Amino acid sequence: MYQYNSDDTTFLVERVDQFEKQLDRHLAGDLDAAKFRSIRLRNGLYLQLHAHMLRVAIPYGVLNTEQLRALADVADKYDRGFGHFTTRQNIQYNWIDLPDIANLLRDLSSVGVHAIQTSGKAMRNITADPLSGLTKDEVEDARPYCELIRRWFNVHPEFSWLPSKFKMAINGAKLDETALQIHDLGLNIVRNEVGELGFASYVGGGLGAAPMVAPEIHSFVPAEDIISYLESVLRVYNLKGRRDNLKRLRIKFLVREHGAVNFAKLVDEDWQHGKNDPELKLNMAELEKLKADFALSIQPLELNDFKDTIDINYSIWKTNNVRAHKVSGYSIVNISLTQLGTAPGDATSEQMRMISDLADQYSRSELRTTKRQNLVFPHVRNDEVYLLWKALDENDLASPHQGTLAHVVACPGADYCDLAKAVSIPIAQRVQQRFDDLDKLFDIGPININISGCENSCAHHHIADIGLLGLKKNEEEFYQITLAGETLHETAIGRKLGRSISGEEVVDAIEKIVHLYLENREEEENFVDVFKRIGIAPFKERVYG
Amino acid sequence: MVEDSEVISVFNDQGQSVELVSVDEWVADIDGHSASEKGVLVVPSDDVELLQGSLSKVTLIVLDFASFDDGRGYSQATLIRKRWGYEGQIIGINAHLDQLQFMIRSGVSSYQLQEQYQGTDESDYAHGYSVCYQAAANNANMKQKF
Numbered sequence: 001m002y003q004y005n006s007d008d009t010t011f012l013v014e015r016v017d018q019f020e021k022q023l024d025r026h027l028a029g030d031l032d033a034a035k036f037r038s039i040r041l042r043n044g045l046y047l048q049l050h051a052h053m054l055r056v057a058i059p060y061g062v063l064n065t066e067q068l069r070a071l072a073d074v075a076d077k078y079d080r081g082f083g084h085f086t087t088r089q090n091i092q093y094n095w096i097d098l099p100d101i102a103n104l105l106r107d108l109s110s111v112g113v114h115a116i117q118t119s120g121k122a123m124r125n126i127t128a129d130p131l132s133g134l135t136k137d138e139v140e141d142a143r144p145y146c147e148l149i150r151r152w153f154n155v156h157p158e159f160s161w162l163p164s165k166f167k168m169a170i171n172g173a174k175l176d177e178t179a180l181q182i183h184d185l186g187l188n189i190v191r192n193e194v195g196e197l198g199f200a201s202y203v204g205g206g207l208g209a210a211p212m213v214a215p216e217i218h219s220f221v222p223a224e225d226i227i228s229y230l231e232s233v234l235r236v237y238n239l240k241g242r243r244d245n246l247k248r249l250r251i252k253f254l255v256r257e258h259g260a261v262n263f264a265k266l267v268d269e270d271w272q273h274g275k276n277d278p279e280l281k282l283n284m285a286e287l288e289k290l291k292a293d294f295a296l297s298i299q300p301l302e303l304n305d306f307k308d309t310i311d312i313n314y315s316i317w318k319t320n321n322v323r324a325h326k327v328s329g330y331s332i333v334n335i336s337l338t339q340l341g342t343a344p345g346d347a348t349s350e351q352m353r354m355i356s357d358l359a360d361q362y363s364r365s366e367l368r369t370t371k372r373q374n375l376v377f378p379h380v381r382n383d384e385v386y387l388l389w390k391a392l393d394e395n396d397l398a399s400p401h402q403g404t405l406a407h408v409v410a411c412p413g414a415d416y417c418d419l420a421k422a423v424s425i426p427i428a429q430r431v432q433q434r435f436d437d438l439d440k441l442f443d444i445g446p447i448n449i450n451i452s453g454c455e456n457s458c459a460h461h462h463i464a465d466i467g468l469l470g471l472k473k474n475e476e477e478f479y480q481i482t483l484a485g486e487t488l489h490e491t492a493i494g495r496k497l498g499r500s501i502s503g504e505e506v507v508d509a510i511e512k513i514v515h516l517y518l519e520n521r522e523e524e525e526n527f528v529d530v531f532k533r534i535g536i537a538p539f540k541e542r543v544y545g
Numbered sequence: 546m547v548e549d550s551e552v553i554s555v556f557n558d559q560g561q562s563v564e565l566v567s568v569d570e571w572v573a574d575i576d577g578h579s580a581s582e583k584g585v586l587v588v589p590s591d592d593v594e595l596l597q598g599s600l601s602k603v604t605l606i607v608l609d610f611a612s613f614d615d616g617r618g619y620s621q622a623t624l625i626r627k628r629w630g631y632e633g634q635i636i637g638i639n640a641h642l643d644q645l646q647f648m649i650r651s652g653v654s655s656y657q658l659q660e661q662y663q664g665t666d667e668s669d670y671a672h673g674y675s676v677c678y679q680a681a682a683n684n685a686n687m688k689q690k691f
Contacts, residue, residue: 007690011676018673022643030665031643035613039643121614151678152691157650158623158681161616238620273628279680283691 001062001366002147002293004112012109015116015155019043020102042122042160044115045101049418052096055118056108058369060128060146060170061089065356065365070111072352078104083352084412085337085345087460088167089127089369090118094416116154121162123153123234127169129177130370133294134378136326140189140197142172144290145226148282152227159234163241164249166234167206170199179371179463181205181214181491184251185233190220197223203233203263204255207457211493212252215260217267224282228274229267236266297364298379301329309386313400316438317389320403325378331385333363333377334370335392336402338432343425344410345373354395362388371460372409374402404441405449405514406432409460413453413470414477420453422470422477422503427451430507435514444514447527451479463487465527466510467494477503483513483539484531492528498540509543516542553586555607555636558655565607568595575599589617593624600631610648611639611659619651626652627682645671652682 004012022039025031031039037047046053056071071091075083078100079093086092096104108114118125126146133141149170153159159166169178172189180186180202187199199221205214221229233251242248255263274280308318323332335355338344347355355375359367362384363377370376380388392398401407408431411417413424428451435441450464461467463485471478479501482494501509516539520530531539553565565586566578572595578585579602586607587593596603606625608618618637625631637653642662649656649671658667677687 007676007688010688011674011678014674014676018669021669025665030661035641035643038614121616148691154678155674156679156681157647158619159616160647161614161619161644163616235620235623238616243615277680286691 001064002143002290008112009109012112012114013106015043015114016102016105016109019105023098023101038120041120042117043101043105044118045096046119047418048094048416050416051094052098052101053416054093054096054101054104054115055086055090056092056113056115057118057125058089058091058113059150060126060132060143061130061369062143063367063369065359065367067111067113068352068356068359068367070108070113072349072356074104074107075349075352077107081350082346082348084343085347085369085373085375087345087371087373087409087411087458088125089130089371090125091369092412094412119165121164122160122166123156123162124165124167126150127167127178127183127371129171129173130368130374130376131177131323131332131378132172133296134325134332135173136324138173138326139191140172141291141294142170142189143294144287145172145187145189145223146170147290148287149226149230153230153234158231159238162234162238163243164251166237166251175488176491177371177488179460179487179491182207182211182460182463182487183214185230186214187221187226192220199223199226199229201229201233203267204252204260205491206250206252207460207462207493208250209247209455210252211457211462212256213491213493214252215255217255217260217264224284225271225275227282228277228280229271231280232267232270232274235270236263240266296327296379298327298330300327301381303329303382306383308382311386313393313398314386314389316442317393317398317400318385320400322385327379329382331380331382333380333385333388334402335375335377335397336399336407337373337375337397338399338401338407338409338428343412344408344428347375351395351397355397358388358391372407400438401432401441403446404435405444405447406435406441408432409448409450409464411451411453411458413451417453419456420470421472422453422479424451424453424459424468424470427468427479427503427506431510434507434511444518445526447514447517449510461485462493463491464494466513468506471500473500479503479506481506481509481513481543483536484528486528495536497536498544501543512542513539555584555605555638555657557584557605557636558634563605568592571596571599571603575602579603587618587621589615589621591621593621596625597629600625600629603631603633605634605636606631607636607638608653609639610637610641610644613641613644619647622648622651622653623682642667642670646673650677650681650683 026036044055084092128142182205186202202214203217321334368376408428410424410428414420448464450461451468452459452461453470467482469480481497485494563584584605637656640656
């Protein structure tokens with residue numbers, strides 16, 4: 001994988017030094033709260049309910065074991081011994097003391113990890129398919145492009161003070177695991193009719209209080225023009241995006257206001273100039289270097305005599321967590337951080353170190369993080385999958401719940417976040433307890449439940465089969481249920497079921513919805529298929545009737 | 546003529562006072578303002594495209610960076626300097642210490658800091674990073690990695 005060189009390290013050191021000076025000025029009363037807020041957010045630092053929260057980037061979800069150990073050390077040294085893997089390939093620490101921040105960031109920069117632009121009104125961490133470069137049918141590995149684009153927009157002089165945050169995802173696979181069209185800008189790697197590589201661009205998606213699916217703005221941007229193209233989108237947004245209405249800041253409102261066709265025209269007008277600027281052409285030599293950096297370090301294995309161990313628990317786990325690798329003899333292993341009774345995405349420092357040891361032993365010291373708050377061991381020999389499972393199982397990390405309803409995605413919620421209106425994690429735990437019978441879970445099959453504690457929608461509830469949005473009514477916590485959101489094959493925002501339901505009753509409502517689905521399911525139909533066929537009315541009737 | 550109308554002016558690099566007109570005023574009388582060597586004051590809400598055709602006649606351009614979170618000035622500077630090749634002076638006024646390097650890299654050639662920053666060492670911020678990751682209007686003295 002790509003490693004930072006001395007230029008990158010120099011930059012990271014300078015960045016931390018500058019932030020430390022800014023913090024000192026703030027503490028001395030020479031930098032006011034509003035400006036310091038703007039600066040600290042661009043360094044990943046939020047002020048939360050109980051302490052400061054730091055969001056650290058895991059660019060396009062790629063992590064090596066040295067970095068994961070450093071993240072574990074940070075959890076011990078500066079936090080309370082754990083970190084929270086998010087839905088956007090970041091890790092968050094919830095208990096950071098402000099005066100520690102510079103030293104914490106220095107510790108991370110020594111392993112090429114940082115928190116730059118993980119928050120604030122700038123280009124955020126770019127997310128990618130966690131299986132980039134691993135599967136057979138992919139169009140192209142997204143990671144080299146992610147890295148070049150990440151760099152370009154890192155502390156960009158023109159685009160660091162946008163009207164609002166700007167989230168990007170890049171997908172190179174056939175199926176979209178990144179949920180491209182709920183991003184401010186999603187790029188899908190495609191080939192044109194003569195086989196040249198480029199990007200289809202979708203602009204103006206987003207969740208939150210006004211969820212929108214991004215329309216396609218350009219069907220083919222040649223790879224070498226992607227930088228000038230992105231600059232044009234950002235320039236149009238920077239100059240024309242709303243800054244007056246706090247509820248209309250995101251680019252989705254600009255796209256909606258102009259319409260996709262006219263927005264595309266605005267981008268085109270600007271792009272006609274940028275396209276011809278030789279400085280804005282993608283650096284193809286650097287791209288080739290990055291491709292080499294990311295090239296697989298494994299060769300096909302002949303495992304003709306290998307017979308996998310027969311073990312009922314292992315088989316169940318394997319069905320849900322192991323996928324074929326494009327290199328024969330290897331597998332991709334998914335591990336769920338969502339255990340019964342724990343907060344989704346949370347990992348203790350001990351777990352992080354143990355996972356690092358296992359990745360050193362079984363997966364070429366490499367890991368990936370996913371939108372579903374899981375970790376992936378990308379290159380495991382087929383004849384070592386069982387050994388890895390045993391080791392994970394001994395450490396309570398071989399949850400067979402992955403891909404079942406008990407694998408709930410949840411944000412930190414009102415227990416940790418001062419934006420949240422309601423708790424998320426306790427509801428997730430109650431759902432897990434209600435459905436903890438494995439036989440029942442496998443009969444139900446894969447249903448996604450995502451729980452966001454407020455309209456900021458950090459848990460992506462709009463795109464889940466069953467989505468919950470926390471609300472507060474008369475000091476009591478309620479949940480708005482949405483059904484049949486999806487992103488894998490096409491992107492659709494979940495439909496609102498009806499009036500919100502109290503925290504006390506919401507797990508019952510989920511159970512009713514699941515049962516109605518099971519009663520109506522024909523053959524291999526998934527939740528969205530059934531919903532599309534029978535409509536929302538029977539679900540309303542069952543829950544409210 | 547209004548007697549007490551406030552005339553806005555700045556000092557140019559030679560220390561001379563230059564009177565400023567708004568973008569609208571400039572466009573209404575390009576030759577007149579050009580003859581009297583007026584500068585143009587651009588605020589974030591201005592459409593700088595209006596200046597494109599007459600840039601060669603402008604003595605100097607002033608961009609207002611008063612609002613810390615309003616980033617339009619950086620795009621305005623980039624268009625004027627990088628895209629349209631304006632070679633005259635671009636002065637950033639009401640500037641914030643923490644944004645100096647962003648302004649300079651976007652093409653601003655000199656700046657006037659807000660009063661609140663008097664006494665702070667500017668060089669930490671004007672030349673904060675020695676490495677840059679993108680082409681910009683001005684990457685002088687920076688190691689370029691892109």
